[in-house]
Amino acid sequence: MKTTTQIHLDLPGPSRSRDPPTDEAIAEFQTQVLSFYKRHGRHDMLWRHTDDPYRILVSEIMLQQTQVERVTVKYPAFIQSFPDAVALASAPQSAVIAAWQGMGYNRRAIALKKCAEKMVNEYGGTLPRDPEVLAAFPGIGPATASSICAFAFNLPVVFIETNIRRVFIHFFFPGTEAVTDKEILPLVERALDRENPHVWYWALMDLGTDLKKRVPNPNRKSTGYTKQAPFEGSDRRIRGMILKFLIGKSPVRENAILDHVREEPARVNRLLLALEKEGFIRKSRAGYRLAD
CATH class of the missing domain: 1.10.1670.10 (Helix-hairpin-Helix base-excision DNA repair enzymes (C-terminal))
Structure with a gap:
């Protein structure tokens, strides 16, 4: 898309008293x-050329906290791996996490898989057309539910x-x-x-x-504006490094994870406990691995 336009950007709006526009x-x-x-x-954008509710669901979850340019790259490969709700619902969680790498905010990958499971188990593989119902799906709030209904069902x-x-x-x-x-x-x-x-x-x-x-x-x-915290040096970055390191591996010892991440052991231990509690990883005597 061109970055220069001819659109007039000074359309008269309400006065300082915030009177409604005409x-x-x-x-x-x-x-x-x-x-x-x-x-x-x-x-x-590929997701603008489909009316498949599942594929629009995938795109909307991906776009929640990721730039369009990155989603444009990751979306086709994800859809190829999991072309429908049945495929995603039946896939091991570790495979979904692996396919999600590069997107950030890995919780969304698990939420998306749970959405697919809900579609299959409760709605016959379809996506409800009601935004209030969709808003109760994992990882979907009112705004995302409405956007899915607008793009998938033209509501x-x-x-x-x-x-x-x-x-x-x-x-x-x-x-x-x-x-x-x-x-x-x-x-x-x-x-x-x-x-x-x-x-x-x-x-x-x-x-x-x-x-x-x-x-x-x-x-x-906006009264709701908050500036996003820097990614570099954040817990989110370290969590992502841990998950990426564990992809495709047999159980990995804690020392190997510490050597890879190169952060304070206490901090890494805290994040390992959090990832285990949240269901991302499993710990055994042999070490840590991605949860299936």
Whole structure:
């Protein structure tokens, strides 16, 4: 996607008193967002060329905390290994963790496998069309449940995620601080294209991604904004190193893990205990291995 656009980025929004925008302003906003998408939308993503709910579920879980560029690389291989819910549900957990490497936040891999198991065991291998039901699935909250329903079933649901939030704050809250999602949601509902919600949300997300590159991040005005902790030196990085080291190996002694990770033994021991408690790894007399 091109990083320079002709879209007008100063669409009149509410005044500083936060009066609701007019219907004309909403209509102009819709026109400009869809115009942007027509010219600059990311049409090359595989998950935008399927209506298979399972495959859209996979993409949405992957995209929760990972950049699109990385998901674009990992998604095809994951789908090739686990083409449907039955394949993923029946796969050893260790194989799923191995396939997930490079994505980060490995808890999502286990949650995704549990979602597949729930689909197979409770819903005949299908995915429910109800966002309230989906929100109770492992690793899926209300926003992800709604996005799955929009993209898999073209349902006119209303939700906010980071790129959508960025677009609405930028356009409708200029010069305003401490914007709440409660203020944004009515605007999302008013602007929603109810005939083609999946295309509308794609357009919003692509524009939000583009805005991130070209303007100071509007999401900093959100009351829910938190800056992500650095990855380097974090527990998350060490956990990932441990899991990656154990892939495809017989039980590994603790000393070998310490030699590989090269961090304080007390810290590594704490993380090993946490990974075991969370079901990622198993400990035996022979050492540690990935849980099946």
